[in-house]
Amino acid sequence: MSTSPSSSPFDQPGVEQLRRELRLDPQHTRDLRNALLKRFKSDEDVRNSFPAASRLALHSLELFRRCDSTIDGATKLLLRTAAGLLIESVILRIATGRTTLCVSSQVGCAAACEFCATGKMGIARNLSHEDILDQVLHAGQLLAKEERSLRNIVFMGMGEPFHNEENLYRAIELLTSPEFFNISPTKVLVSTVGIADAMLRCVERFPKVNLALSLHSVRQDIRAGLVPLATKFPLDELQRTVAAVNRRQSASVMIEYLMLAGVNDSQDDARELIAWLAGLNVHVNLIPYNPIDDVPHLVGSDRATRLAFAKTIRDAGFKTTLRYSLGNDIAAACGQLVRRENRQIAQRSDARGEVLPRMAPSSPRSED
Secondary structure (H helix, E strand, O other): OOOOOOEOOOOHHHHHHHHHHHOOOHHHHHHHHHHHHHOOOOHHHHHHHOOOHHHEOOOOOEEEEEEEOOOOOEEEEEEEOOOOOEEEEEEEEOOOOOEEEEOOOEEEOOOOOOOOOHHHOOEEEEOOHHHHHHHHHHHHHHHHHOOOOOOEEEEOOOOOHHHHHHHHHHHHHHHHOOOOOOOOHHHEEEEEOOOHHHHHHHHHHOOOOEEEEEOOOOOHHHHHHHOHHHHOOOHHHHHHHHHHHHHHOOOOEEEEEEEEOOOOOOHHHHHHHHHHHOOOOEEEEEEEOOOOOOOOOOOEOOHHHHHHHHHHHHHOOOEEEEOOOOOHHHOOOOOHHHHHHHHHHHHHHHHHOOOOOOOEOOOOOOOO
16 A cells, blocks of 8 residues: 655645645645744644645654753753754753754764864764754744744754755755745854855855854964864965955854863963954854863863953954853763764664664865
8 A cells, every 4th residue: 555755844845746736725835834834833733733734744853852951941952863863953041031043964073173072973964954944843842832932043063064055055045934934044143164165155145144153263273173174274264254254244253262271262362363353343252162071181261261361352342252051961062962872873773783874984074
């Protein structure tokens, strides 16, 4: 007995074909998208109101585990892909009332940054645009139950977004489409370790979407030790790229700077950063370090050092935010929990003779 194919709510041609096949009123498909993607109604409510509910595949990801911080408003969602591997999304409930979702674009990451747990995983595969969007749907439905709204989407989760450009752009198109999620592009931010040419392509295609650059040092040798891709995209090229982005959009480029004791946190480092940023429209984001087991030699800067560094940058006229960590009690380092779980899943699959995608070794290459 054949089974009719299911349609994803993110597949506009597929849903339209389903509507025509079943001769549904177009209003049914509009109501479906509005209820699910804008008001984040529950799966049950959506299925009860859509005439062809049995032909819908509402999710491409399965919720594997939810981890709630006991000390702040962070929630980590571990989500299982169709291939059986886990990714994570993090909901940040900021004290001011803003709610931000940190989205993953890959399983693992090939950028192999020294300080990042995800980079130690290697790269298994890109996420489809459906997998990216389903993270937003899962989080939106969870927050709707709390009578909270999802305000900001940041591509700061697992993976280098610009190593998955095609799916990233398709996801942004649907996130900002009035017919789908209808999220303002100014509420979307894409963070990159510094894929210069992709930054320019992104701003040309989505001039209102915000960009963040993981800089961490303006000393080439130090930065290359932290971010291997720095050898392919050196600091002078990144400086020119940020200037070009500034010419194309009015929003500041976010400069992410991880504070590491004895590595990049001296007053000399601050002054060199100021010189590198001269003439650029940027917002400096100073980030505390979440330690990971693989790199015990990296230690986060103490609070006094971070405060002094921030003051020096602010006194030079740059907008500066001194971040604090959320979710330390739920493995806040991106990919830390998922890496452990994926290893256990692979071990159990090996024992059963099953085949899962293998995590290839990390490499600093810019291509997938």
